[in-house]
Amino acid sequence: MATASAVADGRPARWRRSASSGSLTAGSSLGLGVAMIWFSLLVLIPLSAIVVKAAGGGWSTFEHVLASEQTRSALQLTVLSSLAVTAVNMVMGTMIAWMLVRDRFRGMGLLDLLIDIPFAMPTIVVGLVLLSLYGPDSPIGVQIQNTRWAVLLAMAFVTLPFIVRTVQPVLEELDTDAEDAAASLGAGRFTTFRRVILPALVPAIFAGAALSFARGISEYGSLLLISGNLPGRTEVVSVRLFSFLEGGNLAAAAAVATLMLVVALLAIVTLDVVQRRVARRV
Amino acid sequence: MSSPSTTVATSSPVVKWVLRLVVVAYLFLLLVWPTWFLVKNTFANGMTGIQEALADPDVVHALQLTAQIAVASVAINTVFGVGISLLLVRQRFIGRRVLSVLIDLPLSVSPVVVGLALVLVYNGQFGWFGPWLEAHGLQVVFAMPGMILATCFVILPLVVREVVPVLEELGEDQEQAARSLGANAWQTFWRITLPGIRWAVVYGVVLSLARALGEFGAVKVVAGNVGGETQVATVLVQQKYQGFEQDTAYSVSFMLVLAAVLCLVVVALLRPKEGKK
Numbered sequence: 001m002a003t004a005s006a007v008a009d010g011r012p013a014r015w016r017r018s019a020s021s022g023s024l025t026a027g028s029s030l031g032l033g034v035a036m037i038w039f040s041l042l043v044l045i046p047l048s049a050i051v052v053k054a055a056g057g058g059w060s061t062f063e064h065v066l067a068s069e070q071t072r073s074a075l076q077l078t079v080l081s082s083l084a085v086t087a088v089n090m091v092m093g094t095m096i097a098w099m100l101v102r103d104r105f106r107g108m109g110l111l112d113l114l115i116d117i118p119f120a121m122p123t124i125v126v127g128l129v130l131l132s133l134y135g136p137d138s139p140i141g142v143q144i145q146n147t148r149w150a151v152l153l154a155m156a157f158v159t160l161p162f163i164v165r166t167v168q169p170v171l172e173e174l175d176t177d178a179e180d181a182a183a184s185l186g187a188g189r190f191t192t193f194r195r196v197i198l199p200a201l202v203p204a205i206f207a208g209a210a211l212s213f214a215r216g217i218s219e220y221g222s223l224l225l226i227s228g229n230l231p232g233r234t235e236v237v238s239v240r241l242f243s244f245l246e247g248g249n250l251a252a253a254a255a256v257a258t259l260m261l262v263v264a265l266l267a268i269v270t271l272d273v274v275q276r277r278v279a280r281r282v
Numbered sequence: 283m284s285s286p287s288t289t290v291a292t293s294s295p296v297v298k299w300v301l302r303l304v305v306v307a308y309l310f311l312l313l314v315w316p317t318w319f320l321v322k323n324t325f326a327n328g329m330t331g332i333q334e335a336l337a338d339p340d341v342v343h344a345l346q347l348t349a350q351i352a353v354a355s356v357a358i359n360t361v362f363g364v365g366i367s368l369l370l371v372r373q374r375f376i377g378r379r380v381l382s383v384l385i386d387l388p389l390s391v392s393p394v395v396v397g398l399a400l401v402l403v404y405n406g407q408f409g410w411f412g413p414w415l416e417a418h419g420l421q422v423v424f425a426m427p428g429m430i431l432a433t434c435f436v437i438l439p440l441v442v443r444e445v446v447p448v449l450e451e452l453g454e455d456q457e458q459a460a461r462s463l464g465a466n467a468w469q470t471f472w473r474i475t476l477p478g479i480r481w482a483v484v485y486g487v488v489l490s491l492a493r494a495l496g497e498f499g500a501v502k503v504v505a506g507n508v509g510g511e512t513q514v515a516t517v518l519v520q521q522k523y524q525g526f527e528q529d530t531a532y533s534v535s536f537m538l539v540l541a542a543v544l545c546l547v548v549v550a551l552l553r554p555k556e557g558k559k
Contacts, residue, residue: 027467028373035366042435046399049410053402092308099305113550114313120542122496124516125535128523132319157312189294211389218392221498225523238394245398245503257395264390
């Protein structure tokens with residue numbers, strides 16, 4: 001173990017033990033301590049503050065919030081839209097990943113770059129971008145602003161990269177020998193895909209789906225301009241949360257935020273379980 | 283990996299072309315065409331839109347503020363990200379697995395929830411720590427520190443997610459060799475570990491920079507959003523668009539998208555080099 005004095009100048013004295021062999025050295029302990037303080041101040045304490053605030057009023061806060069027709073319908077719209085978009089992504093994302101890995105054509109690098117754009121584009125700009133083609137001045141006559149289609153479109157835009165980027169590396173690693181073997185044994189194209197390729201991809205697809213769903217229910221910026229935020233029709237839960245916050249109703253805001261955290265957590269756990277089941281069965 | 287597969291599943295030209303058609307059509311309608319219209323709207327009157335936007339002091343201030351916040355939070359997050367990645371991969375401690383799950387949490391939290399969480403803790407009147415901090419001269423919410431905190435929260439996992447897999451791949455043989463030859467931890471980090479993870483760190487930094495420049499919801503909640511003072515570029519876009527100054531909104535959006543795409547191009551140009559090594 002390094003001595004305390006060696007830590008004082010930020011350099012632990014040389015140690016010969018393998019770092020992974022057991023307990024932490026003093027230098028690493030200091031680093032871990034600093035990192036944990038920062039992580040707690042930034043993430044853990046603020047998120048607990050939400051739960052504490054929401055629990056402060058007991059169940060009645062939740063009951064009160066859920067009694068509101070407007071909030072219920074916002075929750076419902078958000079969860080159902082995210083589910084629908086995630087389902088679309090599971091199909092489209094896998095197809096895009098497949099094409100990026102197995103197909104070769106001119107402009108492939110550009111296509112690969114395009115996939116990351118929704119991740120990097122500011123969400124408020126996403127709304128603006130979609131409105132310029134599908135908005136009131138639509139040059140192609142498709143106007144979906146202030147409808148539920150707008151919610152789906154914006155969510156599909158921002159969640160596009162998740163499944164592509166989780167499936168792509170798995171597909172790259174996948175050995176084509178098993179496919180060749182299946183084919184040589186007389187398996188058809190579809191059978192090979194269903195029995196050989198798909199099972200290998202399922203864990204990645206579900207991991208991406210969890211991220212995509214969680215992003216969908218938490219989306220705010222891209223929906224603000226395009227969905228119109230009509231109460232009971234196109235208002236999503238983040239927008240509802242923001243209006244509680246603006247109105248100074250922090251207890252209600254915290255209750256809605258807690259519900260969102262719980263739904264995201266449930267989704268991640270459920271998809272993890274489903275993924276294990278599916279992976280084991282096939 | 284790069285050799286075209288010879289398998290039956292991909293060899294059918296019909297399947298291949300249908301797949302290409304569906305994917306390209308989907309991406310075109312969802313991504314490319316709408317983005318093209320943003321560019322078209324921005325340059326509808328040549329360069330005058332951008333010039334007029336840049337003549338507005340509020341726009342210039344918002345862009346500067348966004349840049350400052352992005353640089354500060356990316357710098358903080360890079361140090362934290364590399365440090366925590368080293369700890370997660372190279373050390374064994376209680377709660378390590380829990381920590382590695384928690385690091386990804388910000389990806390699943392709504393930006394508005396992030397803002398609310400920070401307000402509950404750091405608000406000057408009713409926050410947990412806010413009044414104490416303000417008594418000691420540090421205003422967090424409705425000021426720069428709050429905006430930096432919000433951005434740090436959102437980009438938190440990005441560096442870690444890039445660096446951890448590379449560290450795992452590298453293994454620690456070289457580090458152990460360096461140490462057995464008498465290098466101290468600091469020397470080992472600078473001469474052995476950092477060169478190995480350098481590209482992963484660069485990707486992480488560039489991605490988090492793109493994300494930091496575009497953060498909207500979380501920053502909007504914790505910032506005062508006073509034009510020319512605490513209004514960042516993304517919030518300005520919303521205000522200008524809703525205030526019927528759409529040309530300015532398009533111009534600022536275009537600049538933000540350009541910055542984000544440049545970040546992605548940098549990553550794309552760096553990545554193949556890494557593969558060839």
